[in-house]
Amino acid sequence: MTIAVPRETTPGERRVALVPGAIERLVDAGLTVAVEPGAGSAAGYPDAAYEAAGARVTEGAVDGARVLVGVRAPTVEQVGRLDAGAVTVSFLPTRSELELVKTLRDKGHTAFAMELVPRISRAQSMDALSSQALVAGYRAAIVAAEKLPRFYPLFMTAAGSIPPARVLVLGAGVAGLQAIATARRLGAVVQAYDVRTAAAEEVRSLGAEFVELELPVLEGAGGYAREMTEERSRKQQELLAPYVANADVVIATAAVPGRTAPLLVTREMVEAMKPGTVVVDLAAEQGGNIAGSVAGEEVTIGNALVWGAMDVPSALPGQASQLYATNVSSMLLLMTTEGVVQPDLDDEVLAGCCVTADGEIRHEPTRSLLEEES
Template sequence: MALVAVTKERRVGETRVAATPETTKKLIAAGFSVVIEAGAGAGASYPDADYAEAGATIAATAEAALGAADVLLKVRAPSDAEIAALKPGCLVVGLLNPHQERAALDAIAARGAAAFAMEFVPRITRAQVMDALSSQANLAGYRAVIEGAQAYGKAMPMMMTAAGTIAPARVFVMGAGVAGLQAIATARRMGAVVTATDVRPAAKEQVESLGAKFVAVEDEEFKAAETSAGYAREMSAEYQAKQAALVAEHIKKQDIVVTTALIPGRPAPRLVSAAHVASMRPGSVLVDLAVEQGGNVEGVRADEVAEIGGVKLVGYANLPGRIAADSSALYARNLLAFAGLLLDKDGAFAPDFADEILAASLVVRDGSIVHTALQS
């Protein structure tokens, strides 16, 4: 019986956990045994007793949990100490941030372990339940609006009272992927007047279906601005200049701006300049979901709420971690589905590395980094 280990997340501020009592019970039912490091779920309000009741063994330390583990489930890349405790051949599965955290992959390779990056799970129908980027982006988009509303300090919906009418907040969402669409839906539910922009033509219909107005320069480059994988292409300097001019006029009228634009493996594109920030009214708020990759907003600082000319720049680096119980629940289900691929039809631990999902997400095997996107 293969042993699955789940350890505490050791990155500062990371409150999520890679398994919940619910998924622990289902992993055991699937044929795994499970060991949980004591306190692993505390940040997401999952006590050790609930894991034990689900059938897991509670280990006092990470080293104790990892010594015999065949699979290590993580939210973020494991620490150096955790990697050192892995047995050769152990499979590490998590959001490994492979483009930015190459050192962790090198250490896993040197240890003789293998690793799968959940970021590389392909966007195909049978892998939808494993799409951790989408599950976490959904909650990030929701939380971004909550954080923006809190920092804004005024009412979001229109309110008509005997003392007068309060105008609704104007919310502009930049980037209409999974996070952006959830931000739009959340802002609409809160009563805001919402507009949104994206470089992908397909996003226009999605934005309008949620009751928001679409804002973009809709030229020929715009019509060809989506990759076959559904991601936004990096736009030309000429297009960016035209879009910036449109945004410059639009953004100065907004109360809350949420930026969500990311390009896999690349620094986040700069969408909001210092001039844009300066044009906004005091009391306005910018929430940048791309701060971990450099940020979409000039002047944003990771894990801080900066203030420039009375405009607040919210740069929380881990918005899903600010709603840890639900983020963990969804992510743990992504991992549960992925773990099922590590078993054969008889329930034995026998990963088929030729499976299209495993092959696409495999980043380290046999002492080497094997993913083509990571080979220079």
């Protein structure tokens, strides 16, 4: 049974779904892996390393494969080259990929979306959202430090003292916590806010101050944040305004799985920022936490420089790929019995992230979207 690792086709995407170390695990489990030439080159993994790990490097890796793994969703063309009833494992943003989902369904393929992996103990090694958020949070703090026209740490010199930069992190999930930790290591004074009060302990453990607003707690299933009402959103923005105005750096990381990112900072709040403020919006691709941010672009609004993040993990492709490959290979091994990939859709983890199987849409929100469309 062949697992295909194609080159990523999305412009700017430098990650690869499987690295040589992960392929060794799969080969040891009796699986065959075929890799397209150059699939790992941008991430620092040459073809020779894949061959040494036991993979076959071939331009026709996808043709007739039973399993296709990827970082981004597969293309319709790739799906058409797979064996009947194949398995695909990748990120699969169903809201923007409805035509692809229909193709996967119509061809009888079993498609798994890495962003839907349940947040339970058993699935931690497969939690790709967390592994890639770790990379994004670190990178966000570094980018902000590079663009900020002042020091991060406190300096006390014969020429005078320079106070530390003030960093405000919005959202204290994996990305936010890593941004906090990195900014603290660089010497900044950090404040952080999250709608989940349970995040307060983690924020404080990193040496940051947790911003507490007088609002109802919003925490959904699995520890994720959930959507809020428009009235509550306005109140949150109003209460956050003084913290935003006082910050030298604002790093926004808040996201609700499968939904548009919540707007935390309005245009008026951005325009009220002090000169030299740097804003990093990690949620720009999901609609943005910051009004005016544009994914993949750097814009100036009032006194602030606003950097709209796009595919941030690709900036550190080697280690981002290493982490993601562990997630993917762990999922494949969960599906594997005696050298054959046979997904058990009664398994809680696999059922939770399965989008299509047996000619049906199994992911309820996606099925509802398709019904609305028709």
